[in-house]
Amino acid sequence: MSATPLVEARRLTKTYGGFAALDGVDFTVMPGEVVCLAGTNGSGKSTLIKCVSGVEPIDAGQILFSGTEHPAITPTLAMDEGVQVIYQDLSLFPDLPVWENVCFQRIGGEKRGWFVKRREGMAFATMQLARLGVKVDPKRRVERLSMGERQSVAIARALAQNAKLVIMDEPTTALPSREVDALLGIVKNLRSQGIATIFVSHKLDELFAIADKITIIRDGVKVGDYNPADLDKEKLGFLMIGKKLDVQPVDRSAVFSGTPAIELDNLVKEPYYRGVSMAVHPGEVVGLTGLIGSGRTEMALSLFGLNPPDGGEVRRNGRPVTVGKPSEAIAAGIGLVSEDRQSQGLFLSHPITTNVTAAILDRLADRFGLVSLGRELDVGEEWCGKLNVRASSVLNPAQSLSGGNQQKVVLAKWLATGPDVLILDSPTVGIDIGSKADIYELIKTVAAAGKAVLLISDEAEELEMCANRVLVMQSGEIAAELAGADATQAKILAAVRGG
Amino acid sequence: MPEKIQRRWPIDMDSMILAGILVAILAFMGFALGDSFFNIRNISSMVSQIPEFAFLAMGMGVAMITGGIDLSNVAAMNLSGIVLALCLTSSRLAGGVGIWGAILIGAVSALLVGVACGVFNGLSISRFGIPPIIATLGSMLFFSGLGVGITNGEGITGLPEQFTRLINMTIVELPPPFLFMLAVFVVMSILAPRLTTGKTLYMYGSSRVAALFTGLRIGKSLALGYALSGLFAAVSALILVGRTNSIKVGYGDTYQLQAILVVVLGGVNPDGGKGKFGNILVAVLILQILQNAFTLFMFTPYAKKLIWGGMLLAFMVVRTLLEKWSDRRKIRARMAQMAEGA
The missing domain is CATH 3.40.50.300 (P-loop containing nucleotide triphosphate hydrolases)
Known part of the structure; x- marks a missing residue:
């Protein structure tokens, strides 16, 4: 030219x-x-x-x-x-x-x-x-x-x-x-x-x-x-x-049966969603997608006690539970990695360790309610090591981390609570492909450890990679379920657009 | 882990700056005032004035760490002081349980009143979602109103000298309230960042949304935090009543602005989430020395008010500038780290 x-x-x-x-x-x-x-x-x-x-x-x-x-x-x-x-x-x-x-x-x-x-x-x-x-x-x-x-x-x-x-x-x-x-x-x-x-x-x-x-x-x-x-x-x-990414897509032939770890029966919260029934088994990753405003995030918040439903039932291991606030969700073994990690997930100016231990303070404390610094550091280091968080010190503020590492800290916070059900809302938004691969691997490890995972995502590729089956929400209702060979990117996208 | 993790606290800029200011002011006092500042009488009068204000400042510190404020703590101090004085001057009570019994009942009631005032604030903030500045402004008027209602706005004097002597005695030249205050500062410095409730309040101050999404026990912790502020106000009332041998609604009103000033000067972030009680103590000392100097220089009360207000604004400006400067450094360091780590 x-x-x-x-x-x-x-x-x-x-x-x-x-x-x-x-x-x-x-x-x-x-x-x-x-x-x-x-x-x-x-x-x-x-x-x-x-x-x-x-x-x-x-x-x-x-x-x-x-x-x-x-x-x-x-x-x-x-x-x-x-x-x-x-x-x-x-x-x-x-x-x-x-x-x-x-x-x-x-x-x-x-x-x-x-x-x-x-x-x-x-x-x-x-x-x-x-x-x-x-x-x-x-x-x-x-x-x-x-x-x-x-x-x-x-x-x-x-x-x-x-x-x-x-x-x-x-x-x-x-x-x-x-x-x-x-x-x-x-x-x-x-x-x-x-x-x-x-x-x-x-x-x-x-x-x-x-x-x-x-x-x-x-x-x-x-x-x-x-x-x-x-x-x-x-x-x-x-x-x-600069290197080959090696993420294996999830095994679609696995069959999950028995008592679901979490089961929603006709859950309603007007005007966000209605008649939502679904089940996630231990070890299963269920994908949930739909346009913004389709009710998927509002439903996730309901399960976490931040948007209590008007009607319907939630069952954990077959037993009905009511989750009225987040501390009850934690007690019921439910964790939520929320959509906006900067404002909802992290205490940005606080050290990484504080962020990792934030949801398990009660468990770390002795009978006087004291949390020793050594204990906190041990837990922080343990999880940063497990999740491969890149930081020069676990005492650095969370805001000093890159997006991918920040997300790993939020994941660590929830994994530390030892949840049976982990809800991930758009976990890889704004994260580069290197860290994305890490998070996909992590989702698989978590599921392999017998936890039930509900993965909410906009990215059809992500769902195809990680989810055993995919549910599609449209204007507050579950419009489609794609399993096995049907859960391809093209079919997911078509279902999201109302095909 | 790719890199080795270091167990190292970052250097605290605020502590260094405050210590520097304290030393500079002491040096200036020595230079400008010499013996009229550094003499036993002046220093012991300062030492006896510090505790009542320091407890109010600590309460304010707790509230401001949560990102709130407690405008009602002087009013709560007055109210619990009034309850104390009523118990002490009641001849029927003294006749029934003896003077020491009356002192004990009075002190306990005063502390309970302080805690009740604080819980009232904490609940109106956490349960009903009233912004702290409005909630405590309202309760300030409410508490003062109660105080006026009880006393008809008149002062209560003529307390039993057993009580005033208890507060004003000295142990190795130092009054017990001062020693008690030092002990409480040490305890607060160590426990506040380590107790689950304390940690919850620091985190809540740093981000309310994240605190909610983490499932922290916000309501309970806020109620406890403001209750502590109320308790400190009541402790302050015991000291004030003992020292002045009287109480009246409106006592110590100037402390309200000064408590905010001193807490901000002590490096507590007014937006919440950050602050050390050790630094608040240093700031209290600085303020008290300046206060004393103004008296020695014979400034009028109006000039003092002008200077306090000016100092608060000037300090916020300097602080913002400093923060901007260190933010820029942090961003540079972060970029460098990213460039290195990418």
Whole structure:
């Protein structure tokens, strides 16, 4: 290609306290190109984005915008050159209407007058949204929009600031699959208007669906630029982690019978779900999927005592139990690794050991209610060892860990309670494929130890890998059960979409 | 484990800074005031003033570690002080069980009243979900109202001298309340982070949502935490009544703001989850020395208020700046670790 690249990074190097987060990385984005960045957590993807958008100064190398070199890149300069980053939290104002979010730069920026020109602003916002092929009422407040619509608003805001390159950092993590398709459509629309995209995602399917080019980074070094047509998932995975992943899919021929470890009989909680009956046997992994809002998370919370059901019965080993609060769930041998590990699963500022032992304080304490530090450390170290948590000290705060290791700490917290029933709600969201493989192995080990596992997930691949059978929920009811040879990715996806 | 795990506590920045400030202030006092500060009379008057305030500060510390606040502890102190004084001045009680019996009954009732006040706060926060600042603001007015109702707003004086002598005696130049306070600080420093209830409260302060999702016993622990704050308020009442030989609604009102100030100064995170009682003690000492200096410099009460308020705000600003700075360092270190570990 002879055209001038929109962004060109040459021999980019960035070190933090002696460690090279980026080591001599070359990177180019052509106008209108969709570049996918692939790499495990900590490989340097985020650092690269920060350098290109001027958030982090670079130590060596050059970054050229449209062929021009700049002595130093600041966020303002990057924005003037048309580089817009859409972070995971989207940085929108939830209380303000869509149009004010889209043109807030104009409202608060240089072109401001004494009064906000409402009609002009709304027309402008509608136009930007139309460029994405999205229809959202510009008067609606952002907090009332779905996650996908919010994302559109954030992208429209980037366009309103004359974006030539939109950088999306894991934009699909929080999106249900229907909205993911819509987002990929938006990226294609941008491409047709000559606007380039850097797209970061842990979901490999998405990369193959839209990438013009896949740039792989490992340990701060570029592995290479690849044409997606030359790669398949296995090869991409291999290039990302530098070794072959060896996860065996679950044995589908196993038959589970006898008394279920947990059994739901006609469980109801309006308006979330109704008539839910299912059973999970010891040693079995049952997958549960469905769109967000299908009632699966609400049902999981009911089993854990956080959303007590209106009617129906829950039986543990054949005996009816009522779980009115989480401490009763723990007493009944039920553990829940909840959906949002950062806010629900962890005490981020507390040491790893404290997190691991949080649910078993009563058991660690002596008869005066005292927990000795040595005891706590022993338990923390034992579980970090078993689950292969990578940390330099178990006294480090949980927030210092990477996503995959944080999730292992949450798993350790629940495994330490010795549950018979373990409910996992989206356990691998936002986790790279290396750590994912660890967690899949762990799920199998836990099941092999005779525990009943209920695995809630959006990812059909994950369910195919781990679950003995898969239940699909739709608008609060169990719509399908896929077992044996039927539990394939394609059939799961079709059932989720109401096929 | 790929790496060897180290059993090592991180260095506590807050303790170092506080110790530094204490030493600096002492040095300044020696330099600026010399003997008018460092003399037996001045120091022993300080030592006798510290305990009643220190107990209030400890109670405030417990509440703030849970991410709450206890605006009612001075009111609770007054209420239990009133109950104590009523028992001590009741001639019928003294006639029945003797003066020492009356002192014992009075002290126990006062402590019970303090605990009851605290449980009242704890339940309204955990059972009814009232935000702590509102719940304790309400109970502050309620407790003061009760106190005024009982006393008609008048002071109670003329306590038996057996009681005041007990509180004001000295053991090796030090008053018993001061020694007791030191002992309680030591016990709190050791036990608070190790007891299941204490750990639960620290975790609850750090993240309420995670505490809920972990199945911690939140209601019981909060009730116990605020009960402890109430108990400390009552201990403070025993000392105050003994020292001033009187009690009246409104006594010690200035302690309320100062207790918040001193707890924040002691490095307790006002959002909860973090704080050490040893550091609160150092902060109490710093505040008391400054208080004493203001008196020696003959500042007006208005100037004092101005300085306390200013200090609270200034300290929060400095703290935020320091945190930002160390966060940035932590992020750098974390990135380096990730780059190394990836």
